[in-house]
Amino acid sequence: MNRRGTLNPLVLLLAFVGSAPASLAGEWFERFKGEATDAVLHRFLYAMPKGGDLHLHLTGSAFPEWLHEIALAEAAEGVAYYVKTRIDNCSVYAGQADAYLLLYRTLDQHRLGALSECERDEYQALGALDAEARAAWMNSVRLDAPYEGRDEFFERHWQRLGDLLRNPHVVAEILYRNMQAFADEGVAYIEPQVPVFGFLDRTGTPLDPEAVLVLYRQRLAQADARATGVAVRMQLSALRFHPDAEQVVRRIYQLAAEHADIVAVNLVGREDHDRGHPLRFLDTFRDLRRTYPGVRLSIHAGESARPDSHVRDTLLLGAERIGHGLNLIQDAPTLLSFRHGPYLVEVNLISNLLLGYVDGFDAHPFPEYLRTGVPVALSTDDRGMWDSTLTDEFFVAVREYGLTWAELRALGRNSLAFSFLDQPSKSRLLAEYERRMDEFATDFQRRGPALLDDVQPLRRGFVCRRYGLCAPPLPTGAPGSQSVGVNPHGTTRNKLVFHGNG
Ligand SMILES: [Zn+2]
Numbered sequence: 001m002n003r004r005g006t007l008n009p010l011v012l013l014l015a016f017v018g019s020a021p022a023s024l025a026g027e028w029f030e031r032f033k034g035e036a037t038d039a040v041l042h043r044f045l046y047a048m049p050k051g052g053d054l055h056l057h058l059t060g061s062a063f064p065e066w067l068h069e070i071a072l073a074e075a076a077e078g079v080a081y082y083v084k085t086r087i088d089n090c091s092v093y094a095g096q097a098d099a100y101l102l103l104y105r106t107l108d109q110h111r112l113g114a115l116s117e118c119e120r121d122e123y124q125a126l127g128a129l130d131a132e133a134r135a136a137w138m139n140s141v142r143l144d145a146p147y148e149g150r151d152e153f154f155e156r157h158w159q160r161l162g163d164l165l166r167n168p169h170v171v172a173e174i175l176y177r178n179m180q181a182f183a184d185e186g187v188a189y190i191e192p193q194v195p196v197f198g199f200l201d202r203t204g205t206p207l208d209p210e211a212v213l214v215l216y217r218q219r220l221a222q223a224d225a226r227a228t229g230v231a232v233r234m235q236l237s238a239l240r241f242h243p244d245a246e247q248v249v250r251r252i253y254q255l256a257a258e259h260a261d262i263v264a265v266n267l268v269g270r271e272d273h274d275r276g277h278p279l280r281f282l283d284t285f286r287d288l289r290r291t292y293p294g295v296r297l298s299i300h301a302g303e304s305a306r307p308d309s310h311v312r313d314t315l316l317l318g319a320e321r322i323g324h325g326l327n328l329i330q331d332a333p334t335l336l337s338f339r340h341g342p343y344l345v346e347v348n349l350i351s352n353l354l355l356g357y358v359d360g361f362d363a364h365p366f367p368e369y370l371r372t373g374v375p376v377a378l379s380t381d382d383r384g385m386w387d388s389t390l391t392d393e394f395f396v397a398v399r400e401y402g403l404t405w406a407e408l409r410a411l412g413r414n415s416l417a418f419s420f421l422d423q424p425s426k427s428r429l430l431a432e433y434e435r436r437m438d439e440f441a442t443d444f445q446r447r448g449p450a451l452l453d454d455v456q457p458l459r460r461g462f463v464c465r466r467y468g469l470c471a472p473p474l475p476t477g478a479p480g481s482q483s484v485g486v487n488p489h490g491t492t493r494n495k496l497v498f499h500g501n502g
Pocket residue numbers: 055057300323381
């Protein structure tokens with residue numbers, strides 16, 4: 001529901017005469033919202049400085065065009081990728097029909113070489129796909145059709161990406177592309193959940209998690225990554241319903257205890273799967289706390305439409321932040337314990353809508369949390385697959401719930417204050433955030449929408465489909481559907497600072 005048209009006329013009047021009481025501070029923003037088209041509002045929110053993104057899965061945060069470019073660049077390093085583009089009814093093994101029948105699955109040359117000749121013929125080199133097949137491959141990892149939902153996302157997207165996500169160089173490059181894109185929309189900090197298991201080096205030899213982390217760190221240390229100005233700390237996660245999940249939790253907890261740049265442990269995976277319920281892990285976490293100090297927990301809980309005690313049980317595990325927390329609204333005693341309290345809910349509006357956990361934005365508990373004092377921050381979850389940005393999360397929030405300037409600032413502040421950054425870094429980023437927001441608000445009040453003239457927001461598929469905010473057409477022959485964001489207010493401004501400081 002669009003509430004921008006329901007602003008109280010008195011608010012607008014007071015805003016225009018410039019004599020609003022203190023409670024209406026930010027009246028310039030109310031006036032702007034009342035006048036702005038969707039396109040101008042989106043541009044404003046793209047340019048607006050942001051704090052952090054505390055909830056994103058690194059491998060779900062790559063736009064398909066990035067994956068395509070990164071995968072093809074691996075050819076220079078001796079790794080070639082192949083895509084299943086047809087099914088010739090080769091031998092199907094019992095219990096593997098679903099995997100066999102999956103089109104657009106991506107394999108490297110090592111795995112392709114192990115297939116029968118019949119199956120090998122079902123694959124084409126990624127670089128040799130024609131425009132139609134390439135578009136279909138990209139579309140196969142986007143959740144953009146009405147009939148797609150939870151099953152497509154959980155059971156097919158990741159499986160299709162296949163061997164791309166077993167190459168740590170590909171994932172490290174995804175990390176860099178994210179830093180770049182987040183910097184362009186003014187984000188100062190990200191806390192991605194990064195994978196460390198099941199990787200192979202370029203010759204096909206297995207790599208242990210420590211070796212994978214070394215490659216991530218090397219990528220983060222390169223000049224182009226540092227020049228984005230985006231601070232990065234990593235989380236490690238365990239698939240909660242896996243039969244060996246406890247062992248994985250033990251391993252990642254140990255890694256988090258040993259490495260300062262791994263700041264938290266998470267549990268991921270479908271909560272409608274019975275074997276992944278939070279209390280399964282209570283003894284494991286209690287046991288680990290006997291040995292290791294200082295490991296923080298941010299855990300998915302309440303990503304569900306039905307009432308259960310998962311959020312409360314997850315607090316019992318020791319979590320300080322809850323991912324999604326959708327059904328917290330149905331657990332009154334636990335909800336009350338969140339108000340003005342020590343825990344934060346990481347809200348993912350677009351994810352919740354596209355995976356069908358809410359029927360519409362008017363059914364989302366986010367405004368109730370925000371306006372009853374439950375600490376919340378906006379985050380992107382798997383935005384590569386939603387085809388969206390953090391700006392889009394803010395756009396949905398303002399457009400659907402009429403957020404005020406004070407509420408926008410509180411969201412940004414929370415996204416840093418509840419981060420797992422060390423205290424000196426957190427204090428520095430918080431101070432920087434306040435300064436950037438003050439400056440942006442002052443500049444906007446002085447210059448008005450003209451401040452946004454040089455801003456070209458990244459417009460992805462989600463806002464195009466839902467709000468008609470589509471990217472300008474690309475020149476003929478350009479691959480993909482990506483627009484390029486330009487934001488003189490983004491954190492990439494810090495490039496100058498970075499080079500200036502050597
Ligand atoms: Zn998530």
